[in-house]
Amino acid sequence: MSDSRGGRSVSAEDVAKLAGVSRASVSRVFSDQGNVARETREKILQAANELGYQVNFLAQGLNRKRSQLVGVVVARLSDPFRSSLLEGLLSEIQRKGYQALVTEVRDADELEMTIRRFTQFRVSGVVVTSGQPPVELVKECVQHNIPVVGINRHMDIPDVDFVCSDNKMAAVLVAEQFVRCGCSSIAWLNYKDSTWSGINRGEMFCQATAEIGLCDESDLLHIVADMDGYEGGRQAAHVFCAEGGKVDGVFCANAQLACGFLDGMRENGFDAPQDFHIIGFDNTPQTAQYSYRLTTIHQDVEETAKRVLSCLEARGQDPYIDQTIEEIPVKLVIRNTSPDFELTSIRTKEHAR
Amino acid sequence: MSDSRGGRSVSAEDVAKLAGVSRASVSRVFSDQGNVARETREKILQAANELGYQVNFLAQGLNRKRSQLVGVVVARLSDPFRSSLLEGLLSEIQRKGYQALVTEVRDADELEMTIRRFTQFRVSGVVVTSGQPPVELVKECVQHNIPVVGINRHMDIPDVDFVCSDNKMAAVLVAEQFVRCGCSSIAWLNYKDSTWSGINRGEMFCQATAEIGLCDESDLLHIVADMDGYEGGRQAAHVFCAEGGKVDGVFCANAQLACGFLDGMRENGFDAPQDFHIIGFDNTPQTAQYSYRLTTIHQDVEETAKRVLSCLEARGQDPYIDQTIEEIPVKLVIRNTSPDFELTSIRTKEHAR
DNA sequence: CAAATCACTGAACACGTGTTCATTTGTTAA
DNA sequence: TTAACAAATGAACACGTGTTCAGTGATTTG
Structure with a gap:
């Protein structure tokens, strides 16, 4: 505060001078290098405090060769x-x-x-x-x-x-949930030119459904949205319905696709969980909201x-x-779009055929 | 690639040596300081390229006293x-x-x-x-x-x-919209212990509604949610309805509050724009989604x-x-929850697609 | 032709720190 | 009392850059 040096920043040199010690000792104190007498350490700390000294990270990094x-x-x-x-x-x-x-x-x-x-x-x-x-x-x-x-x-x-x-774990959790809920015609929703993790999640889901006996690899329906995000999912739903598609359980590559797909289906008169089950990836805040209550995979x-x-x-x-x-x-967070199977009064069989 | 110096990084010194010039010239080239012959500049650039030289930002910042x-x-x-x-x-x-x-x-x-x-x-x-x-x-x-x-x-x-x-501009835009739509009982929704901008937006809205003659300062209803976010807005709506509150037009401190409040009102049987108008702040992706189509203030x-x-x-x-x-x-983005007043009686054009 | 200007270059210093090495001081063991 | 030793300290160097200052050779001006 009473420091009238024209904007120049205080260096260890200044602290050393004020404390009456060498600059090396100041450095030792501030880099915890040990071997400095308690008395001098206190003198240095007080001087540093008085001047408002702080280590220059650029110089420190330059010396240590690592910031x-x-x-x-x-x-x-x-x-x-x-x-x-x-x-x-x-x-x-x-x-x-x-x-x-x-x-x-x-x-x-x-x-x-x-x-x-x-x-x-x-x-x-x-x-x-x-x-x-x-x-x-x-x-x-x-x-x-x-x-x-x-x-x-x-x-x-x-x-x-x-x-x-753990995408495999996620896939298994979802597949098991679909089995518990009696779903039989399963779909995987992703968008075109997806990310690595999106593709991997799809492959894992394909494996898991086959292993658990939910459906053959060739049976698993792949729904491909033209683009990512809410709007991509929504349009995919419209296309899907226009083509007369039917599903029991849909697993989505991410939460936004899931929300969009769900809304798109609603616009066509289908809602979860009455008409189908849907599970998303990424437990984002939006999936928890009243208008979705989406069952999702939660990443930690x-x-x-x-x-x-x-x-x-x-x-x-x-x-x-x-x-x-x-x-x-990962965890499966169960919400409304694929509820616990005891509570499910799903009409899947009608829609399955 | 063929650089077999044990992990040490190349410095301007190395480049200078290879190019057969002084280190100062190298520095001049890479700091665009000018005054270096084209011939030597090219020699230096080639040598630098060969060695994969890159300026060390820590040293540079230390010297310039600014990173x-x-x-x-x-x-x-x-x-x-x-x-x-x-x-x-x-x-x-x-x-x-x-x-x-x-x-x-x-x-x-x-x-x-x-x-x-x-x-x-x-x-x-x-x-x-x-x-x-x-x-x-x-x-x-x-x-x-x-x-x-x-x-x-x-x-x-x-x-x-x-x-x-420009919170004042936002307030005026919203007030004008409410006037156009014939709203008469107006509310401002914010949460307890809001941020500076939240409070300021409320004050500006209070001023604007008074100036435009929409309602007196004492008439403006303040709805205060217990917490921020979607859930805060939703609970506020429930409380509001339980107390028998009625409003025409609600302006919200942010988008999440707005979405939550809208959903809360829907749960109580009221929807926008039939039963009331609602406008949010922050044109987040969610507000554009089918299930909200929220009219909002867009910040640039x-x-x-x-x-x-x-x-x-x-x-x-x-x-x-x-x-x-x-x-x-700021801009007023008109969507479904407070549509253009000519179209108000009709069911929005976004919806008709 | 001498002098002066100009573009260019290299040596040297400063930036502020961590660390090594030698030196000094204080302490314990023989 | 002397030797051995541990702890603490200061001088000096390295880190890699930007920049000043003096110096060189070439070119222009009088």
């Missing part, structure tokens, strides 16, 4: 699940004492540029929530000892860890974020450990 | 408007060549710590999308020549600029983001310019 930044690549935050995932990541990143460097990315080129910029900041790690990490960039990261973690996809990129919701974003950061730190310690692929368990 | 980072303070990303605002900010920040340092904040203490950390990274600016920037911290920022911009609030903190949607996030960054850069150039308070115009 306390974590790069996060996101896309399409308008999707409520994506933003809740980011929320969880931010929270965990801060809890661990890092700072999040967030970039939104639209195509592969932007992703490449982004990761490159991350390395220029000497980040402690890179989290890719969307899109496929380009292999060559990753090699560059590995060379710089920068761990890379991908979310909701997994693939064979050496030295890159992946954390992914907190746990996902935790695993991501533990992967990051593990590989930060030793860059050459084996690739880890974590599958995060 | 190309912009700190962004967010809160409650689960609110879809908040996340779309962040999306707009990210996009603009990247377009201008900066990088976003994003922190989520819950209370005033966290906000203080966050801004402090921002200064430690020597950010080029701080954007506060939620909460009130603490006055003393701001002084510290000013001392460091770090511009601070607040969004969707404005107040008398010297040297801090604010960018805010792109324009907001642009203004924020221009404020940032202006004050970055000259820290002592006058405080600017920008009001961003």
Whole structure:
């Protein structure tokens, strides 16, 4: 406050001078490097407090060759699940004492540029929530000892860890629910050119329904919306009805498609759970609302974020450990569009034929 | 690729050596400082390309006393408007060549710590999308020549600029719409302990309805939900109906409250626009969906983001310019819950498709 | 032809920190 | 009392960049 140095920021040098010690000791105090007498430590802390000293993270990072930044690549935050995932990541990143460097990315080129910029900041790690990490960039990261973690996809990129919701578990939970409810003609709803996780969820569901004996692989109806989102789902429902399609149970690649499909069916006179069952992916706030009460698969974003950061730190310690692929368990949240089967008074048989 | 230096990153020194020039010239090329012969520039660029050289932003920032980072303070990303605002900010920040340092904040203490950390990274600016920037911290920022911009609030903190949607304009647009539709008993819906912008919107609406002669200040009914969000709005509707309340036109502090209130009213047998009109704030994707078709006030996030960054850069150039308070115009998006008054008797054209 | 201007380049310093290494001080063991 | 030792401290270097300042050679001006 009484500091009349013209806008210049105080450095460890200033603190050392005021406390009457060497700058090295100041550094030792603020980097917890130990071996400094309690008396001098207190002198330093008081001087620092008086001057309002704070460590310059740029200089610190330059010296340590690593900043306390974590790069996060996101896309399409308008999707409520994506933003809740980011929320969880931010929270965990801060809890661990890092700072999040967030970039939104639209195509592969932007992703490449982004990761490159991350390395220029000497980040402690890179989290890719969307899109496929380009292999060559990753090699560059590995060379710089920068761990890379991908979310909701997994693939064979050496030295890159992946954390992914357990899509097989989700598929089994849904298939079992459909069996309990007596559904017999099953459909999978996704949109054209879906994401990796969307496709994977469909494949898993196909497997699960076959394994459980719900329907043959060839029996599983694939409904493909022209686009993602609420409107995509709604239009898919209209097309489906116009073609005279019938289903018992529909599983959707994400929550917005599910809401849209449900509304589209309602416009055509069909509602859940009376006329069919529908289950979505991503337990977004909207699915819980009165007008939907959608049964959904819940992804545990907190746990996902935790695993991501533990992967990051593990590989930060030793860059050459084996690739880890974590599958995060999911939950089936039962609501109105596919209720507990005891309560079900479903008229599926009529519609099935 | 053939670079077998043990993980060490290439520096300008290496490039200089390979190109056969001094390190200063390399720096000149990469900082566009001019005055370097085309021939040597090309030699340097080629050498840099060969080695995969990239500027170390930490060293650069340390030297320039300013990083190309912009700190962004967010809160409650689960609110879809908040996340779309962040999306707009990210996009603009990247377009201008900066990088976003994003922190989520819950209370005033966290906000203080966050801004402090921002200064430690020597950010080029701080954007506060939620909460009130603490006055003393701001002084510290000013001392460091770090511009601070607040969004969707404005107040008398010297040297801090604010960018805010034009709440008065919104209020007038809504009041006029209610007049056109012949509404006479008007209500304002907000939740307890709302944000600054929520309160301000209510005050402006109170003024506007009085000025336009829609209703006296004392006539404007204030409905106060116990909590924010969909569920808050829905419960407010139930309470309202239980108490036998009647309204023509309801204006809501945000979109989620509006959706919840509408659904709550539907549960009680009232629907819009037959029984009453309802207009929300924040043109979130959900409000456009079939089951709502909510007439709302649209905030221009792109324009907001642009203004924020221009404020940032202006004050970055000259820290002592006058405080600017920008009001961003809003639009009234007319949908089904308060349709164009000529069509009111007919069942909306969106519906007819 | 001498002088002056110009474009270009390299050496050296500053930015603020972490860390190593030698030195000093205080303490314990022989 | 001396030797050995642990703890604490300061001087110096490295991190990688931007920038100033002086210097070189080439070109223009008088």
